[in-house]
Amino acid sequence: MSNAFVEWVIKFRKDIIQFFKFQFVSVIAYWADYAFFALMYALVFSSNPIGYIYSKMMSYVVGLMTSYMINKTWTFEVKRQIFSKYLLKFIFVNVAALSANLTAMYILTTYYDIIPYASAIMATVFSFSINYSGNKIWVFEKRR
Numbered sequence: 457m458s459n460a461f462v463e464w465v466i467k468f469r470k471d472i473i474q475f476f477k478f479q480f481v482s483v484i485a486y487w488a489d490y491a492f493f494a495l496m497y498a499l500v501f502s503s504n505p506i507g508y509i510y511s512k513m514m515s516y517v518v519g520l521m522t523s524y525m526i527n528k529t530w531t532f533e534v535k536r537q538i539f540s541k542y543l544l545k546f547i548f549v550n551v552a553a554l555s556a557n558l559t560a561m562y563i564l565t566t567y568y569d570i571i572p573y574a575s576a577i578m579a580t581v582f583s584f585s586i587n588y589s590g591n592k593i594w595v596f597e598k599r600r
Contacts, residue, residue, distance in 0.1 A: 477531040478588055481523055486580060489519025493576055508565060508572030509558060516557070520550050523587075532596035542595055549590030553583035 493508075493515035501507025524546050528534045534542060560579035564570045570578065 474531060474592070475588070478527060478591070481526045481531055482584060482587070484526065485519040485523035488522045489515045490576060491515075492518045494573060497572060508561065508576070511572075512558060512561060512576060513554070516550070516554050520547070523550075527591060528596065532591070534596055545595040546591070549587060549595055552590065553586040556586055557583040 493511050496514055497508055497511040501511045504510065524543065528542060528546075557579045560582040561572070561575045564575035564578055565572055
């Protein structure tokens, strides 16, 4: 086997492991986000017609910080300072993902009469691919 093929296999293996680490962290961050969402919506915003949007915006920050701290050090193995250029890029990617998430929640809740608790779960599909792609390709990219 050629060296190029062996190097490709090693890189592919690392990418697959990194992808599954990102998924694992996403599950942890998602449940932190969802727990805070459910708490905020039930205790503070349920009487407001768009209270689920306010709740989701606040809870997303909880998930965002959980994800950033774990992905930076464990998934993408970036050892530099916490508040660096990575954080600004990370926030930018997550604002895009949050926008997709909120839009999906609004459409599901308003037009399909899905309860906010369920639409919060369903809308995650729209933000996961934006998050992973943005973090892998742009935020925590490896310098060659």
